[in-house]
Amino acid sequence: MNARLRRAVIAGSLAVVFVCELATFRRWELKRRVVQLIALAPLSLDEVSLRGSLFASDSRYGAFLESVARAVPENAVVAVVAPKRSDFEWYTAHYALAPRRVVPPDRLRSADFVAVFDPGSVPHPGESWPVEFGSLRRLR
Numbered sequence: 001m002n003a004r005l006r007r008a009v010i011a012g013s014l015a016v017v018f019v020c021e022l023a024t025f026r027r028w029e030l031k032r033r034v035v036q037l038i039a040l041a042p043l044s045l046d047e048v049s050l051r052g053s054l055f056a057s058d059s060r061y062g063a064f065l066e067s068v069a070r071a072v073p074e075n076a077v078v079a080v081v082a083p084k085r086s087d088f089e090w091y092t093a094h095y096a097l098a099p100r101r102v103v104p105p106d107r108l109r110s111a112d113f114v115a116v117f118d119p120g121s122v123p124h125p126g127e128s129w130p131v132e133f134g135s136l137r138r139l140r
Contacts, residue, residue, distance in 0.1 A: 061082070061089065062092070064132055067131040067132035067134075068113075068115045071136055072097070072112075072113050078100050078102055080114075080117070081114060081116045083117070112139060113136060115134060116128075118135070
């Protein structure tokens with residue numbers, strides 16, 4: 001009897017989980033995932049990781065942050081200046097530059113470096129050096 005009760009409880013629990021999941025099931029999301037899988041299947045592993053990463057929305061911004069991370073020591077404080085200032089880009093900068101501390105441009109006094117994302121800019125000689133899609137300047 002104990003085994004029957006246990007099986008009934010497990011079956012009932014699975015039925016509740018199934019019903020709850022069915023209520024939030026979105027066909028369009030399944031279709032989107034299948035289309036994405038078909039598109040990513042022939043790519044190399046590096047290309048797949050780049051397209052499926054945080055940088056998929058703006059690959060230039062991702063390349064900029066990665067080049068800043070390579071150029072700046074891990075214990076540095078970096079002020080990131082970008083033309084578009086959304087929460088997502090701010091989160092991405094924190095994520096990509098970790099363990100470095102990232103501060104907004106209005107807190108330059110506390111920063112060791114300032115990284116400027118501007119794909120069209122040319123850094124001023126002697127003041128800063130180029131990084132991919134931007135420039136980097138040491139403040140102290």
